[in-house]
Amino acid sequence: MQIDHDAMVLVADGRKLLFFRNKGDRAFPQLEAEEVKVQDNPADRDQASDAPGRAFNSVGSHRSSKEQTDFHELEEARFAAEAADLLKRRAFAQDYEKLIIVAPPTALGEMRKHYHKEVQDRLVGEIAKDLANHPVGEIEKIIARS
Numbered sequence: 001m002q003i004d005h006d007a008m009v010l011v012a013d014g015r016k017l018l019f020f021r022n023k024g025d026r027a028f029p030q031l032e033a034e035e036v037k038v039q040d041n042p043a044d045r046d047q048a049s050d051a052p053g054r055a056f057n058s059v060g061s062h063r064s065s066k067e068q069t070d071f072h073e074l075e076e077a078r079f080a081a082e083a084a085d086l087l088k089r090r091a092f093a094q095d096y097e098k099l100i101i102v103a104p105p106t107a108l109g110e111m112r113k114h115y116h117k118e119v120q121d122r123l124v125g126e127i128a129k130d131l132a133n134h135p136v137g138e139i140e141k142i143i144a145r146s
Contacts (some may be wrong), residue, residue: 001100001125001146006135008096010087011139012103012111013132014076015039015082018106020136021096029140039079044081077110086112099123104130105136 003009009020009031017037024030080103090096099119103111105128115123127146131139 001127001142001143003029003031003100004098004124006096007098007124007138008027008090008099009100009102009143010083011073012080012083012101012107013130014104014107015079016070016132017086018132020139024072029144031136031140033136040074076107080107081114084111084116084119087119088116091116091122097107097122100125100127102129102139102143104126104128 003022003024003026005022005025007022009022011018011020015038017035018033019035020031021034022029023032087099091099099122101108101111101123103126108126108128125146127143129142129143129146134142
């Protein structure tokens, strides 16, 4: 996939957003970071109990399982929704004309649920990969090969 000059590239995972702008051209992309946002994410266990996912009867030894709340997953879903909202606000501000989004499949799927029409109209490509912790040069190469 080629990255047009001045295109916005969002590289994200469940807790990090990296906004890049292509200062190069289609043949020689040069991604420059514009914004980085990192979200603290809670531990992946029930904080209120020593045995997450268990409920205890006050009489007898009967135990039943309950569905465990995955706070980590909930936080990642919320963060993806925030990313989609940020893309919408930047689209309304005419901050970008073309957009490429790179994110792991789960995060990408969650963001898609929240895309506004203005974001969809500017979206020229999606790559379902986790590149949020890769060096910029490697991100450029992986996008070019996709």
